[in-house]
Amino acid sequence: MAYIPNTDSDRGEMLAALGLNSLDELFSQIPKDLQLKGELNIPSRLDQMSLARHMGALARKNISAEDHPCFLGAGIYHHYVPPTVGAIIGRSEFYTAYTPYQPEMSQGMLQTIYEFQTLIAELTGMDVANASMYDGATALAEAAIMAKDLTSRSVVLILGTVSKHYTDVLQTYAEHSGVEVVTVSGDGGVVSSSSVEAAITPNTAAVIVQQPNFYGNLEDIEEIFSAAHAAGALAIASVDPVSLGLLTPPGHYGADIVVGEGQGLGCPMGFGGPMLGLFACRTEFMRRLPGRIVGETKDGDGKRAYVMTLRTREQDIRRERATINIFTNEALYALAATVYLATMGRQGLAGVAELSLQKAHYAAEQITAIPGFELMYPGAPFFKEFAVRTAASPEKINEALLDNGIIGGLPISTPDGDQGLLFCVTEQRTRQDIDRLVELLWAL
């Protein structure tokens, strides 16, 4: 086997050193009746060349955003990934390393995590950020549990415009953590702060807003957060970090916790995973922050260095009293996001946000000029996604688009019984892509 260096001759020498005659004897601890006889019923092996061919064939059975312009969003985005990202996360000093428990040998990873934490804190306008969570959905779930622990209240109020991909996960975690989730519905594609205010009770631990929300619209988070704080509840925002190249960060509105999905920051869409959960909070909550955190310190010679810190919050030390059970998180994807932000920089991220915004609005204008297509929420300001009510079946529209080489928006239906498509337009969509989409929609 190519990955197992030792030959039969090496193994013979090693068995002799052990005073054993066969490899089977190594497993004598396992009761005979528990030892497998024969082989597992799994596929037969492939040599590397055949394996490469097999995987190439499987990959070709997928239509990717590289083959067809993709107008799908809803939390996972086809943003541009500059070549610096692959060049760095492809370095095996990073990707074949373990969690940096031995800091003297792992300053590379530790420093990049510290940089990541700083970038996320700056982007979200918060004080501290952790080294990552599994994804935006579990980050949101952990934020809700953190709010319950900090306020000793058991209800979280969530706006009905938060993505179902998040609320489904929140619901699962909430059920097992004694948190009750109450949804406040809105209309017009956003939720009014007065509806939120009316729903807040003395048992509300936190109010949770997604910005931009699932429909791409902007919520009045300043007013909503004021209402939360007035009642002693925490303000939690779930963000699209790319949007923060343009939009006011929740930290500037007094958010207590900001979570989000970092996939759009240089990570592949990857059929939904792995993802990159973001988690940031205010200094006063630092010791309750879940997950890994890297801090700055000095070594014995006075040199600046980085180390995992505040470890007594973590599972290996506190076990059942840990703030969270997370261990492996998304370090390599956090590195990808760090390199992405370092590469895009101030001008690049603002540019990506602006391009996405303008192209989305151009597309919305062109699409809604077509009879049978209207904006579901005409009054609401939006960023890079917009919901369109369609007279025709959304699935049929998408089939026609697919036949013509375009991956259409996400079929959605709203609580009010509307049907339509959620279109996402990023900086990757050229004017030709958009015009072609519009042309095909006219032709339906």
Add this chain to the structure above:
Amino acid sequence: MFESNEPLLFEIGASGRRAVELPTIDVPVKPLESLIPKKHVRGSLPLPELSEPEVIRHYTRLSQRNFSIDSGFYPLGSCTMKYNPKINEDVARLSGFGRIHPLQPAKTVQGALEVMFTMQNILTEVAGMDETSLQPAAGAHGELLGLMLIQAYQKSIGQGHRDTILVPEAAHGTNPASAARCGFKTKSIRSDARGRVDIEHLKSLLGDHVAGFMLTNPNTVGLFEDNVAEICELIHAAGGQVYCDGANMNALVGRARPGDMGFDVMHFNLHKTFSSPHGGGGPGSGPVSVKSHLAPFLPAPMAIKTEAGYELQFDRPGAVGKIHGYYGSFMCILRSYVFIMYYGSEGLKTISENAVLNANYIRVKLQDEYDVAFDELCMHECIFTLKRQAKEYGIKAIDVAKRLMDFGIHPPTMYFPLIVPEALMVEPTETESIQTLNRFVQVMKQIADEAKNNPDLVRSAPTATPVRKLDEATAARQPCLCWTAPSDAVTAA
């Protein structure tokens, strides 16, 4: 190369530099105020400004200050730091996998769904169970799901009052932490003199409040729990379910299956046993396999095969609920699939054989200089105790660990599990050669000698690394978790 620090990202670059040029906007531009209300537009964006060469040099230099499997021997017990095959990385780079959106129609992602479906089946077979969910994003996440399944099952048979999970005191910290996150109480089971679960203690803690028992097998000291069948029977007889922490599956692949031992549910760590790269702390993937009585509770969606092709099945009425935004760590699952297909049914056994042989070779070669904690054949990892050196020379496990760094070897796992004092746990994995093992042995012997004759040298280690021993106490007392620009610097909280 390492005399000076590598500056922070924020200390490099200059205003006006760029590493990316975006295309000129090709659609009519509308005034910003007409699209977004002013209050929603941020004032400043405090991100760095670098050119591409500066970005690349900075992160390349940081990578050179980072030890990895590809750089050298990394025998971290319980982590399974095996070589990550490069064909896996080539496959992951194919746009047909990396650039597909999870919400695309099934007919456009048949290749991805086939990988998921096949992996569900492969892992089910390796586990010796009936169904598998690929959704958990790490081992601890898998534990959480497994415990949720146990809870749902107990409730479904009218046993929802069972609120306690039994966990060995030697268990990985995630076990009790996951139980707590699931809303369970935990009780700790002692280990016996042989390093196994103390069956008598276990028996004494059984009762109708016990929902289940979590066991790692081989256990966290690298030994096979030879009473496992009896343990599973005991738990079942008392109305509990048995969970297998599959972190140590590298000792068992192709040789034995947790399902055959009596376990009801287990998780895999694809980033351990099945070579998905550790990534410096993730991403991981923790699929969960179950026996049929727990299958109805597995979360949606599952990959299924119909006459029309592969699909995601969302309609699962008994499901406990999603624990991940989408379908799990697909790109890790993909890499593990390639890894497993390389070995196939014929070759999977060679992994555990070589892993266990390598660990035992180290054990016998070092047993004169270092006290092996348990005097018997080990499985894929062996554990030494430096209790004697600590007493006689004042040299502890951490000192030996740090001294190893000076020889370009990553330390073994230290101080885990807690049942072995001054523990050093060595897991070489199957991908190391006899030459590498011999060198490790030789270095460890040298350090044993230094401990006796030159303890100060050992205690002052490491000296050959980019930084020396760190002040971790101050880092925790006065946390500095975020760089602040000099003009904005505030005193630490």
